[in-house]
Structures are given as C-alpha cells and as structure tokens.
Amino acid sequence: MIELTNIRKTYITGELEYEALKGIDLTINPNDYLALMGSSGSGKSTLMNIIGALDVPTSGEYLLRKKPIHELDDNQISEFRNQEIGFVFQTFNLLPKLSALENVGLPLLYADGIEKEERNAKSREMLELVGLGDKLMNKPNEMSGGQRQRVAIARALVNSPSLILADEPTGNLDSKTSESIMELFANLHAKGQTILLVTHEKEISEFAQRTIVLKDGIII
C-alpha cells in the first residue's frame, strides 16, 4: 500500500546541515500493524511526519497505491492528509472549546460534500466505537486522559483513513489506561485497520505485529 524508497531528509539551519533520514526504504501493507521504535534523535518523528505528509522529504519516493505523494502540491497534500491519514498524538491535541462530538467531526469539516447531519452521525458512531457514546457533548477538560485519547482516536478514524499514525499515544497515560488504549488499537487492527505506532517503549511495541527500529536515520 505504502512504499518509501530511499527517503532522505536534510535540515539546514544556517551553515549547519543535519541529515535526519539517510535513505529509508519501507513498505507498509494493508492491515499491517507496525511499531516504529528508536531513541530520541533517531529520526522516527521525522519519518512519521513524512509518512503523515506533514513534512516533505528532501529526496526519495513516497508512493501510496502507486501514486507519487512527494509530487503533490500543498492543496493536494492537505486533501491526502484528510482522506488517507488519521493522526493520534501524544498530547491528544483536542480543541479545548469544542465538544467531543465536534472534535471528532473536525476532519469531516474539511472533507468535501459532507453535511452537518452526516458529520454528526459519523462522529457519534466513532465515539460509540471507542466507548464514549455517553460523552458526546463533553468538552476535553471534562474528561480523563484516557477518554481524551479515545476521542482523538475516534477523530483519527472518522474519515476512514488508509493509515492510522499514532505518535506515542500512551506517552501521557498511566499503565492501566495505556493498556486499554492498546487494546482499542488491537481491536481496530482486527477489523482491518492499518496502524503505524511510533513509540520508544518496548512493552508498547510488543502489541504490534512487526517492529522497525530506527537509529541515526537508518533502519536497523
């Protein structure tokens, strides 16, 4: 489904050049559950940002179903993120003034041709899927950390993306809550969802089918 070929990323700050990714080759197949591991500075965030199309590679090829993503312009990339990628962040990144339902519906707001009723119906469905059917109108500050992350996961799922990108999704949660979140991911995977999990915790990576370890910008 996703093919990365010889992806390189170089950051230039002033006269300093820093090569974060030094030629990454990676294939993600449908219904894969991958864990991307590595210490800080290993380039795993950079790789995740490139896969999530938040950032562009300096060189290399990024194909999604044979379509070259690295050649898209900014509007097309925005559409790509909207349609194909669901992000789950360590810090949840919910909008504090919006209810759970509105937060989940946010990607649909930027998708074309979806009316409010449909948006709300889908958002409600997703919240029920993650077990928050009774918290539709709650604001983020009225929910626990685990609940917030579930809202974020529902948001990632709402537009039926090809790939869920979870960046340290349990990093801000206690171990018991972490476990239930990981169970949720396992369930989603069982239903056919492709997931890329970025983590530095070995225990968490063990939930995945396959683990890729990144060190100094290369896969080892």
Place this chain on the structure above:
Amino acid sequence: MIRNARIAFESILANKFRAILTTLGIIFGVGAVISMLAIGNGAQQQILEQLKIVGVNNIIVKSIYEKEADNSEEEESDPSQAKKYSPGLTLKDLSNIMEVVPNIELITPEVNYETYALSSTIRKKTKAIGVDPSYFKIFNIELEQGNHFTQLQNNSKKKVCLLGSTLSKLLFPKSNPIGKTVRIGRLNLQVIGVIKKMGGVADNLQSMGINDYNNEIYVPIETLLSRFKDRGKISIQDNRNWSNGKKENPNQLDKIIVQLKNSEDVAPSGELMSRMMKRRHNEVVDFAVSIPEQTLKQQKETDDLFNWLLGAIASISLVVGGIGIMNIMLASVQERIKEIGLRRAVGAKKNDIKMQFILEASFISLFGGVIGIILGITLSYAVEIFLEMPTKISIFSIFLSFVISVLTGIVFGYLPANNAAEQNPVNSLKYE
C-alpha cells in the same frame, strides 16, 4: 467558503468574550463617527434653514438701550456717556438711510412691545410688532390664510393685524381667526391673516434681530406708533419720563431693516450706515448694525471646520478600533498556533486557514459595525432630545462606517490570517 464561514462563526462562538471585547473598539468607533457626523450635519442643516429665514442681502439696525431705565448711579459712574445726547433710533434715521445708501431694494422700520393679546376669552403674553408691509417681502413671510396688510392700510393707520401660527391657535383654538378681533392694550385689531408656521427660530437668530414669527402679532407700524402708545412725535426725553418703567425702549424705533439689491453692496453699506448713524447720534453707540446672513455664513465656516475636526477625531477612534482588531487577531493566532497545526493535520488547506481568520475578523467587525450604527443612531437621537442640539443622520455616514468596519476586518484580518496559514504544521503542532 460557506464551510469556512461556519468554521469562523463556530470559532467566534467558542470565544465569545474575546470577540465581544474586540468588537468594543469598532462599536465605539462607528458609533462616534455616525453621531459626530450627525451632530455636524444637524448644525449645518440648521444654519441653512436659518439662512432661508434671515433672507439675503439684509442689514438690520437694532437700537440698544438700557433695560434698567434711568439708573442715575450708573450714569454718574460713567459721566462721558451720560453727558452726550442721542436722539436714539428714529424714523429720521430711516429717511437718512434711504437718502444716503445706494441700491436699496426694500426698507422697513420696526417697533415692538411686550404685551398681552386678548381674544374674546383668552389672554396670552406676546409681542406686538409694528412693521411696514415690505417687511414680509424682505423675510419671505408667507401666509397660511388671509392677506397681508397693504401700504394703504398702513398709511391710513388701519386697525388690522396678522397672527403668528402658534399664537393664532392659542387665541382661537376652535374657530377661524380671520375677521375676529384681538385686543392689545386699548387697541382692537381685526385679524386679516395668519402667518405660515415656520421652523423654530433659534435664540441666536433672535439676538441678530429676527423675530419669532410663530408667536407674534404683526400690526401696520403707523397704526402701532400712533394708536397703541404714541411715540411718533415725542422726544426721547419725554419718552423716558413716559415709559417710567423697566424694559420699554425709549427710542422711537426698535429696528430698521434694509434689503439691498446686490449682495456685494451689503458689507460696505453696513459700514456706511454705521458711520452715518454714529455721527447722527453724537457718537453715542446706541444701535447695532448686523448682517445676519454674513454672521451665519461665518458661523457656518467655523462649524465646517469644527465638523472636520469632529470627523477626524471620530475616525481616529475607528482606526484605533481597527488596530485593536488586528492586535487581537494577531494574539489569537499566537494563542492558536497548535489549533492551526491540528487543523492542517486533519486536512485544512492553507486557504481554509486564511479564510477562517479573515472571516473571523470580518464577522467581528461587521457585528461591531452593526452595533456601532445602532449606537450612533441612538446617540444622535439622545443628543437631539437631551442636549437639544439638532442632529441629522446621513445615509452616507452609515454607509461609510459600515464599509470601513468591514474593510477593517478584512484588512486587519488578512495579516494574521496569512501568518497563520503559512505556519509549517509540524512546527505548529510542537508549539507550546
């Protein structure tokens, strides 16, 4: 567009308090512009109406006298003034003006008495004004009904009168006053006409020598001079003894009103009259020459300047309001960088973010503009009612401030919107 409008609208609703604080600047700016312009326009309008009332090319000579008659102590304290004799304003002055001043179109003397007018049952305090028939031509006074009195009626001292519109309603609330009798002092006058109601004659006009047409009673001057209280032939000294009281004018005439043919003659003729009369009155300045039209035009120029100043100050407050919006929008972009990053991550295009912020700013300023317009109109009416200043709200000022407020939103919304959209989503998401 509709989608972004909805996003912007929801975003404003989510931050109501901030939005309201932001609009305050625009509200007061727009309100100030509209009410200031309304006050300015009102003053303009009033002067234009007054110009109509005072007529063109008129010079008014008013006699000045001491209201407290014969105050000996005061005269002693100013002996130079007391020793000189002045005949006061008389019909002789009038004939002199007619001889000396060229290009006179019309001229009329005027006397007036504070008195009471009596219809069969009602008694009202009023002013009896004695004038020549040309008076009505000079001031373009039209009648509601009946006829003006004629020169013939004046010469033959006919006992007729014209009533001011308000006075006529007070004296004859139910019946037609034409043909009825009104009594002033011991004089019975037949009503032959009612003057058309005029817009209020303000105090400043009365001080220039214009009468309050609505509340007065107009009588041929010859009638009034010879039949009411005879001061046609007596000397000023006699007059002083005779009047024996307070307020009465010891002079024969109260005013002489001259209308000239050409407007360029007005100023020099006014000066000529001043010099001539001063000589005739033994250098005693017991008269005042005024050119109401000129005075009003000067007043208008001052007002114009003042209006510009008012408008400028109000505009500054509008600009300050706009800067306020820009500040808040910039600050809110800073505050919401993470939100922008997230919106980008879930699929918002750069354009979506720009539109969201531009529309947010536009909605806020539009809302502020509408409230400001309401405030401005309310303020204008309040000024009119409570300060009794005339105001006139112009459609132009509403349109102008509306456009300015919307433009403020778009212009001052664009800058931060552009900033917001150009943020790299990776950096935005990391922003704390």
